[in-house]
Amino acid sequence: MLSSQIKSNEIDFGSCNKDLLEEIIFYGIELGADFVEIFIENTDNSSVLAEEDFITSVSPSFGRGAGIRIFKEKKDGFVSTNDLTKHGLMRSVSQAIEMLDITENKKRKVFNGLNKHRDYSLSKKKWINEVPSIHEISEKLLVSTKSLKKNNKIKTRKGSYSRNLQEVIIASSDGTYVSDIRLHQTVGLNVIASDAQYRSSGSRRFGSSGMPNEFRLWDHEKAANDVFESSMNMLYADYVDAGQMPVVLANKFGGVIFHEACGHLLETTQIERGTTPFENKLNEKIAHESVTAIDEGISEGSFGSLSVDDEGMEPEKSVLIKDGILKKFISDRAGELRTGHKRTGSGRRQNYSFAAASRMRNTFIAKGEYSKEDLINSISDGLYCKSMGGGSVGSTGQFNFAVEEGYLIKNGKLTNPVKGATLIGEAKEVMPKISMCGNDLELAPGFCGSISGSVNVTVGQPHIKVDSITVGGR
Amino acid sequence: MNSREITTQISEAAGSLNLSKWDYGASFSNDYSVQVDKGEAKQLKASQKQILTLRVWNQSNLVGITTTSDISESGIKKALKQANIASNFGNKNESTEFSSLAKDPIKVIEIKKRSPVGIKKLLTLLREAEVKLIESHESIKSVPYNGLSESFFERVYANSDGAFRSYTKSQAALYLYARAEEKNKKPRSSGSVKLGYGVEDLDIESCIKDASNKTISHLNYSSIKTDKYLICFSPESFITIINAFSSMFNARSILDGVSLSNKNSIGEKLSTEALNIYDDGLHEKNISSSPFDGEGTPTKRLCLINKGRIKNFIHSESTARIFKTIPTGHAGLGSKVSVSPDWIVVEKSKENFDLKTSLDHSNYEGEFVYIEELNAIHAGVRASQGSFSLPFDGWLYKNGKKISIESATVAGDIKYLLKNIVNIEPSQEVTTSGISPHIWVDELSITGDE
Structure with a gap:
């Protein structure tokens, strides 16, 4: 032979x-x-x-x-x-x-x-x-x-x-x-x-x-x-006052909220560990009905795109959440073997010294029907997060990420710039609070560090409104 | 090829390319690790790695560099050629030379040579540890993050001026992060990490005990009211915050304009006179110690803060020359040489001054927040601005009771934090990244769900 x-x-x-x-x-x-x-x-x-x-x-x-x-x-x-x-x-x-x-x-x-x-x-x-x-x-x-x-x-x-x-x-x-x-x-x-x-x-x-x-x-x-x-x-921005408040997250890198808050918890590695609250929630509502979320590796030129994943499979477009309903997990070969979720062309690794694992590629919340102004106008007292820093998610689903450029929202208008804000929460609790999605979807490149090393990804979303989230500040 | 043969190979290849000045750093390692999942082997891993970083100086004394994992004869030649090409783009404004201390004697901590125990033994030990941890409390349902590893490696530095130094070492690590679940409550997780020169040095029992106790201690939790609190930093969390803002002592960061300090900051008062901070890479408790840095400079103990004032900066060869001092053994090896601390030692100086010595985390009865562990440092620290806003694991002590804090951040400014140190407890504790006592700080902002 x-x-x-x-x-x-x-x-x-x-x-x-x-x-x-x-x-x-x-x-x-x-x-x-x-x-x-x-x-x-x-x-x-x-x-x-x-x-x-x-x-x-x-x-x-x-x-x-x-x-x-x-x-x-x-x-x-x-x-x-x-x-x-x-x-x-x-x-x-x-x-x-x-x-x-x-x-x-x-x-x-x-x-x-x-x-x-x-x-x-x-x-x-x-x-x-x-x-x-x-x-x-x-x-x-x-x-x-x-x-x-x-x-x-x-x-x-x-x-x-x-x-x-x-x-x-x-x-x-x-x-x-x-x-x-x-x-x-x-x-x-x-x-x-x-x-x-x-x-x-x-x-x-x-x-x-x-x-x-x-x-x-x-x-x-x-x-x-x-x-x-x-x-x-x-x-000359003042430090933000801490507390619970509604926030509008800008498009592009604002998508890090979905990446951290939910995307990692939809990787089959998290099912294997028993660390995702979404394990048995397939076809159940896990997010607000305004949320449709996608992970794919096929957008031409995007930072997380691939012709073929690190296990030899062509990447597919995976609709993870459709109108708030969980539809799919992000899976690799080991994930399919151990959890039964079919591979999605998401087996990725930093380099040869890592075994491939289920990892996000281009991950974004789909566009909705509202303008950015509609979202801001709907808030009387809150925070607009124009530029986001990095973030992370813990083993019990708690996430956090830093706001690099933020502005207070008062009576539906953007007012003073504020610094020092950190958004913290739990995926299960924040996903149902994404109540409005804008019509201005854009992607932004980033690096994601996890079990199989650092891989190139894009995060993305239109402007979105979260009805209430904890803002860490002073 | 062994490290002597590689040096000879580089020397000969450099000669054939008319490159008379070069240096290199290399590391060679064999690593073995295991993970388990409810008694079953999950992933077993072994790797053989080699990495070579070569610098060459061209005729204009500009430096070029290349890094490769290909240490074949052809790989070395290719690396030299690439480094030579890169030297055309060498930094004309800041020259790099060999460290003047690259041939000085180095102090190698003598330890008994450890041998690999092998994957099967690692697996057996980790399985046992997982079972014991799960059995330690009925609420602990799994140990989702776990690992036991052993590494054996050699590091080398050599240059065309005849410097040659190498050392071999081993290291083992065990981490256990348990997840506890109780009805109608959120899952809670915590863990422990232990390091040793070899697997036989790891205190596995205490790792299990620590992971269990920490996890269980977070089972009863509550949200905390957003306010300013008296804070007690655990040794681990205080070292984390000092490392996060170590650019204050970093000459490279100062020259790059990304430090809160400047060239004239030596002597600046940052904190109570009771505070001393050292960087001591060769400390006997530092399992990861290295006797020399990326430029071959010997590692040494250096005082960073003496009686609350900045005493020294950490340096590479080039920053030391600019600051008119000597390298301190904290350099990497790169096109632009980075500088970083090794092992932070925090201690109480002999002066007590106005410390509130009644603040003792084991018996203080007033209200305070105990910060056990700071998280998401990469996201929540603005080192160039001095600010931080970080999630943490910890407890609120109130009315003689201790309750885990559900989800909260601590925010502030590093200079404010250092100035507001109100007590430094007398006894130090060893962590994986340094040694520190418990440190008390007044009036830091905590954001909670209330």
Whole structure:
């Protein structure tokens, strides 16, 4: 069945590796594994930092590695290595087998060889020559940081760029044999403003996947104006008074509320742990009827988009919540095996040293019918969160996230800027309180850290109104 | 290749590229970890990792860098070539040199060599720990976050001037986070982490006990009224907040304009004269100690705050030169060298001054909030502005009773916090990131659900 003549003794990204991969998978099945998966990557990354009017850091990096995962019933063993030789990969398989304590092999699974190669990388091999050079990046970053110098209150100006080019080969004992190239570019601007005892900061990040020309098209002037205005608006802001109040969350990165408050709890890893309150709520109402939420990996150019996930499955568009009713969980291979929820093309990992897990991709609340003004006008005393910082969710569903730029709402109008606000709550309690969704859906890029490392995602939403939430302040 | 062979390889390859000045840092590790779920092995993991960071200086003395996991002969050559290209974009305004201390003697803490116990043993120990924790209280239903790991690694620094230093080490870690559920109540969760040089050094029983006691102690909870409170920071939470604002002592952050301090802040009074803070990477309780930093500078104890005043900043080679002092052993190795603290030691100085010594977390009968653990540091700290707004786990002590706080944040300003320290308890406790006594602070804002 399998070629006994192994043509290569090492993974070669420029060549066909089918025979070698088949031999390694067959070796694992022979030893008693139910399932064998090999994930191999080759990376070529670089980052550039501009501070004030100078380039202060240029950091290229490259590397190769493999992650081998073996399943036996519902257990899995994962071994990662930098050794891509046949010997090194087989040693990793043996190690995973040994870890799982597989000694008997009465019910041997059948491996019929790898399917026809699905090569998603063919049209992408040229990307490495199309992305901007370090010189070009440096020039544009310096222009960008110069654009931030709009008055003498701006004390610190930074522009940063990073590019990750990841070539992957994924092969597994169900026949999956896939290659792909992923390109992610991100650029950020940051300022710190000060005047006497007053200090503020402003930041914005932009990102794309699979679009080598995107950095060249980035409107740095618009970005610089936005960051500058944000820092100036917040410079003399008072600290927000703490308490329970209605809030309007802006579109784009405002979507971090759904990501933290609900999205993580819809990943099958949370069902496996028993840490999601939504485990048995499929087809039940878990949110206000105005909420429809989606997770997908297919929007062209979005930071969380993929041609194929890290387990070789094409990503699907998953409607998680439809009109407030829970419809689907975000699932990977282990999630399907352990919870029964079908895979959604969401098996993701930071790199070869992590086993894939169910992770969000582009996650957003769908647009509604209201204008931003409708939402604000509906509040007599509350908070408008124009720009959000990071956030997190705890093991009992408590979430929190920081408000970078906020304004008080008084009698349906935006009034004074306020700083120091943190929104805290619990997913189960806040989702039914999202009572109005605007018609201005937009996405924003971000990084999400979880069980399988840091992955690129987008969050998004239109402007939304939360009827009541705890605002931490002073 | 071993580390000596890699050094020779780099030296020869650099020579062939006419690169006469270079240095590198490398690490090689073997890691093993297990997770369990209700008695079953969940994920078992092993990894072999190698990472090499190479810097080269071009003829204009500008530095370029490359990082790679490919430590083959061709990988090293490629890294040198890339670093050489990157050096064309080297920072002309701030030069980088070898640390003047890169050949000074280093102090390596002598510990007994540990050997891997293996995945099976790790799994057995963790299964037992999970069972004991679940059996410790009827309300503890699961241990959703758990892990037992052991790591064996070598770190190396070498440069073209003949500096070469390396050390090998092992480390083991156990974490257990339990989830408790009671009828008509919200689930509550808490846990414990223990570190050791090897698995045999881990105090597994005390990890189980701590995780159980902490989780159970949060079962009876209540919301808290939004107001200003007298706060007692646990040793862990106080070290967390000091680390979050360590840019106050960080010369790199000062030069970058993102610190609350400036070049002239040495001597500035930040707190009560009873407060001393050190960074002591070689402290005997620091399991993660490293005898040298990314630039090869020996690690040492450094006083950051002495009797309430800023005493020293932490430095890399380049920041030390700018500040006209010597490197302190806190550098990373990068295109732009980062600086960070190792292991914070907080202590009460010999001066008592105006401390309210009656404030003792074990017997104080007045009302106060005890902050056990601060969460979401990455989201709630504005280090460049000095402000924080952080969720926490803790208790309200009132009328002689202790009740867990359901969901709340503590907010304030780090300088206000340090100035409002009203007591430093005499005894210190060891945590995973430093040592500190309990610290009492007056009048910090707490936001609760009431």
